[in-house]
Amino acid sequence: MDHGTFDFIIIGAGSAGCLLANQLTKNPNHRVLLIEAGAKDDYLWIHIPVGYLYCIDNPRTDWQFKTEPSKGLNSRSLIYPRGKVLGGSSSINGMIYMRGQEQDYQDWVNQTTDNSWSWNHCLDRFKAFENYHGGSNQWHGSNGPWRVSRQRLHWKVLDVFRQAANEYGINNTDDFNRGDNSGIGYFDVNQENGFRLNASKAFLKMASKRPNLTLITGALVEKIHFDPVTKKTTGISFLGGDHHHTAQVHQEILLSAGSIGSVQILERSGIGQEKHLGSLGIETIVNSPGVGENLQDHLQLRMIYKVRGISTLNTKANSFIGKGLIGLQYLLNRSGPMSMAPSQLGAFTKSADYHTRSNIQYHVQPLSLERFGEDLHSFNAITASVCNLRPTSRGSIHITSNDVFAKPKIDPNYLSTSEDQTVAIESIQTTRKIIQQSALMAYHPEEYKPGVHLTSDDELIHAAGDIGTTIFHPVGTCKMGSSNDANAVLDSELRVRGVKGLRVVDASAMPTITSGNTAAPTMMIAYRVAELLRAN
Known part of the structure; x- marks a missing residue:
């Protein structure tokens, strides 16, 4: 035709x-x-903000790509979402x-x-x-x-994290889009x-x-x-x-x-x-x-901290009543957890003083889970996800067949340079310093991932490979x-x-x-x- x-x-x-x-x-x-x-x-979950949970890795809306096992991620393969x-x-x-x-x-x-x-x-x-x-x-x-x-919600635990970041030396900002995105605030x-x-x-x-x-x-x-x-x-x-x-x-x-798709079409052509x-x-x-x-891709290191004496989504979403109240809140005024972007609080800073501008970004969430698509943890916790903004690692994408239905070979090659490994170490260390500020200490933060017992450079590089995942x-x-x-x-x-x-x-x-x-x-x-x- x-x-x-x-x-x-x-x-x-x-x-x-x-x-x-x-x-x-x-x-x-x-x-x-x-x-x-x-x-x-026309799929309902596209339009409800929290619906990304049901759209990613769903054949109705996602190409469902996967990466090659990566040496930098300790031989792990990742889902690699792209909208279809x-x-x-x-x-x-x-x-x-x-x-x-x-x-x-x-x-x-x-x-x-x-x-x-x-x-x-x-x-x-x-x-x-x-x-x-x-x-x-x-x-x-x-x-x-x-x-x-602006987002239609705030969480006390995120405001407390922001206070801790202030104590560490990261100033508040109400706009990340003026050319210098240094600071902390809601996205x-x-x-x-x-x-x-x-x-x-x-x-x-x-x-x-x-x-x-x-x-x-x-x-x-x-x-x-x-x-x-x-x-x-x-x-x-x-x-x-x-x-x-x-x-x-x-x-x-x-x-x-x-x-991904443009490479496939060029190569087939x-x-x-x-x-x-x-x-x-x-x-x-x-x-x-x-x-x-x-x-190039932003690799996020998902650091998880248990907290006590303050509410997180883990608590609210793990009960029948809590889920019902969340749904009602969205139904009545389009607010609450169902209106949440995957990450609510953001921060940009230097992982070490020798960097000339902010080189890491935080996506902070009032929740935690083992991996994407799984249930929230039963304990109260937050996730402080931190990524290297300008990685020096370079990967590749290539078709494996002239067949239009064949999946490409995707190799992001994460953490393959000494520079990226150094920033990963610095990122974990910086996060720990923020968590140790007095604003958060009142809620008894406990590092669940990667674990405070990991301290040497080699241990932290290996830990980054365990907790690192694409930020898409x-x-x-x-x-x-x-x-x-x-x-x-x-x-x-x-x-x-x-x-x-x-x-x-x-x-x-x-x-x-x-x-x-x-x-x-x-x-x-x-x-x-x-x-x-x-x-x-």
Whole structure:
């Protein structure tokens, strides 16, 4: 079945793809096809904030990827959630609105030699699509569709942790998004009236009303096709149901399938490492050694502390009455634990004085559990999860077969550098110092994980491997870079090198990971490409 010709084909209706579809269809002369492998976002638990518990590792909403066993994690394999639904990972993520640090974007400028990625330019883009709860000001916009809200709950135990952090030397902040996110405070979240706001609702709802948008769900893109002489994109082929489909393109294809999906589609289309593609029987269109390399992710070390004399969610959620009251609270005013983002209190600080800026981030939760998807502990406890914001470890993602249904090989290669191991040691030590402040000592904190008996560097590195897990921020696998970077898959305008009419527009384009949660920077990247296409 041939679906005809479009000016633009967007592959992937996630954070980037939905924003692109909204921006491009504002021009009625642009005929746009948006194609998504997942289903519509009509699953109830997508929209209730605590529903991420039921969306992650659920085939209805998640690709259900898994990593290779990692030496740095003591040979453990991890689930690696990525959204497979309209809205993409914005439908299953932690809803935290975080831009990163000003220096992150200067690093991008340095790596691309393109000043359009500087903080001031990026700040203008963030403000353009933002609807900030405090209104417009120097740092925020209020006329965009992406609602940034305050959380609708507080926990005494989190306020006590904040007091302890103050005593340690971390100052309070009410805004992590001014270019220097140092400090401690409650995260701003992408919610509206107590419901999750995903990219589908924010961007696609408007675009869907326009006659120049065609949306196809449940469609797996097999490959992108090119003219054999000019190497200009001609269209795509994809599976929908039990049928093969095609669509043609007049101007550009915008690949927004994410740091995993975009690699898979590029490699199946003949763009990647020639040796690897040849081993799978794929003809090489462009030998691009950087495709699938440069994988970066934030590894969180989940430290758990038992507490006494203060309430946590472990207590409330482990009784029938408590669960009933939680449900009633959400039903009546959209607040309480069911309105919770996975992490409520955040902090950014240095793990040691020699760092020039905040290099670790805390996600602090009034609960604890052994691992994701399991029941809360029966004892009262909090989790102080801490991650290295700028890891130096680099991993990879590659297809293992030309089969569109085959799972890729994902190897994040966590804790593989001495720098990352040192920051892991420092992070555990810093957390222990915060916990030992007087504000928390009144509640008799007891380290459940990793355990106070672990003190030497070797013991702490091994402990980090035991308690470390992904915080779901894979980036960098199709990085942009300057013309003299042989491993840069993209130029600074996100065009794929070696072909025409193809850009990769998602988190895989980041040359280095931002210092914080990655959803908002991914949208900003998409907004930049929309600017370029409007100018053209």
